[in-house]
Amino acid sequence: MHDEPAIKKEREAKDDGRYIIFFSFEEEGEAPTGDDEG
Amino acid sequence: MNQLRWDPTLGEWVAYATHRQDRTFLPPAEYCPLDPTEPGGFPTEVPRESYDIVVFENKFPSFTPDAPEADGEGSALTPAAPGRGVCEVVLYSEDHYSTLATMPEGRIRNLVEVWADRYEELGALPFVEYVFVFENKGDAIGVTLHHPHGQIYAYPFVPPRPKKELEAARSHRIETGTCLHCDLLAEELDDGRRVVAEGEHFVAFVPFYAHFPYEAHVYARRCAPSIADLDAAERRDLAGVLKRLLVGYDELFGFSLPYMMAMHQAPTDGGDHAGLAHFHVEFYPPNRTADKLKYLAGSETGAGAYVVDVLPEETAKKLWEAVEGAGR
Numbered sequence: 398m399h400d401e402p403a404i405k406k407e408r409e410a411k412d413d414g415r416y417i418i419f420f421s422f423e424e425e426g427e428a429p430t431g432d433d434e435g
Numbered sequence: 436m437n438q439l440r441w442d443p444t445l446g447e448w449v450a451y452a453t454h455r456q457d458r459t460f461l462p463p464a465e466y467c468p469l470d471p472t473e474p475g476g477f478p479t480e481v482p483r484e485s486y487d488i489v490v491f492e493n494k495f496p497s498f499t500p501d502a503p504e505a506d507g508e509g510s511a512l513t514p515a516a517p518g519r520g521v522c523e524v525v526l527y528s529e530d531h532y533s534t535l536a537t538m539p540e541g542r543i544r545n546l547v548e549v550w551a552d553r554y555e556e557l558g559a560l561p562f563v564e565y566v567f568v569f570e571n572k573g574d575a576i577g578v579t580l581h582h583p584h585g586q587i588y589a590y591p592f593v594p595p596r597p598k599k600e601l602e603a604a605r606s607h608r609i610e611t612g613t614c615l616h617c618d619l620l621a622e623e624l625d626d627g628r629r630v631v632a633e634g635e636h637f638v639a640f641v642p643f644y645a646h647f648p649y650e651a652h653v654y655a656r657r658c659a660p661s662i663a664d665l666d667a668a669e670r671r672d673l674a675g676v677l678k679r680l681l682v683g684y685d686e687l688f689g690f691s692l693p694y695m696m697a698m699h700q701a702p703t704d705g706g707d708h709a710g711l712a713h714f715h716v717e718f719y720p721p722n723r724t725a726d727k728l729k730y731l732a733g734s735e736t737g738a739g740a741y742v743v744d745v746l747p748e749e750t751a752k753k754l755w756e757a758v759e760g761a762g763r
Contacts, residue, residue, distance in 0.1 A: 401670075402544065402545055402548060404545075404548055404552075406552070411480075411482070413494075415491060415492035415494070416491065417480075417481070417489060417490070417491035417492075418489065418490040418491065419483070419489055420489070420490070420548075420549050421486075421487040421488075422487060422545045422548070
């Protein structure tokens with residue numbers, strides 16, 4: 398019940414050199430994207 | 436240009452970031468730089484068609500890792516220093532119109548993981564002494580982008596408010612041998628009138644000494660120094676209590692309530708903050724009624740003395756009713 402969600406972390410460099418990190422999760426009973434209630 | 440200048444009258448740093456004058460200001464929704472980049476569309480900050488939660492370096496940072504030396508500026512009395520630090524933007528969702536309050540609790544739980552990850556990674560940088568997670572929400576707070584997002588400032592110093600809080604906690608521990616925040620939480624739970632939401636591991640309440648009418652603090656029941664110290668059950672419960680409080684905030688006046696959110700936790704300056712730092716989240720909504728705002732005017736800004744025209748017991752009751760009403 399209290400397991401930690403599986404977290405995927407992808408770090409990339411943007412065109413101007415700044416970093417961007419994409420986090421995605423494979424638990425918590427929701428799809429990774431697009432299902433927000435709001 | 437990122438530069439720090441020391442104010443010897445208050446004993447605190449002031450950060451200057453002159454390039455921020457040019458930052459994006461309230462673009463139309465169809466040109467939101469925080470949306471995913473659509474095929475053939477204008478390039479946003481996120482070069483993907485879809486995302487879950489994203490963190491990136493702020494394009495207009497108040498602090499940068501490579502800030503230049505402040506050569507030639509300042510004096511022994513008023514020194515200057517490089518504005519060395521990291522500023523990140525945290526995108527909560529790709530849904531432009533969502534808010535933390537309208538998101539599923541599971542997404543907030545995932546955000547807790549991201550906040551903990553950033554605390555640990557940024558806090559490990561040798562020039563970072565404090566990782567500050569915060570959110571400005573709503574026009575009344577002065578947001579420049581409406582897309583649901585928060586920010587993280589990794590400061591090269593412990594900022595004044597957390598520093599003052601830690602000093603108070605140290606004095607209290609010397610005097611009583613106990614944690615100031617644990618004792619405050621015990622008093623709030625014992626009194627009960629200002630508690631607005633309770634979870635197994637976290638409690639939300641309007642503090643006895645609230646500076647804003649609907650200010651609320653979310654305290655860990657356990658004396659955990661930082662968000663990274665929370666176990667899985669505590670992280671899940673934090674998400675649940677945050678969700679209940681935020682839904683209650685929106686229920687309060689019938690609209691999405693503006694607020695400032697601030698996380699207070701242990702500095703990452705190498706010091707021993709066990710028993711002094713106690714992880715908690717503070718919310719400061721500016722509204723005192725549905726259509727009236729609390730301004731930080733002469734007394735608050737010039738004297739540092741807050742004057743509030745309603746007692747916390749009264750606002751806490753209304754907020755509790757809103758939390759309970761939204762939960763039914």
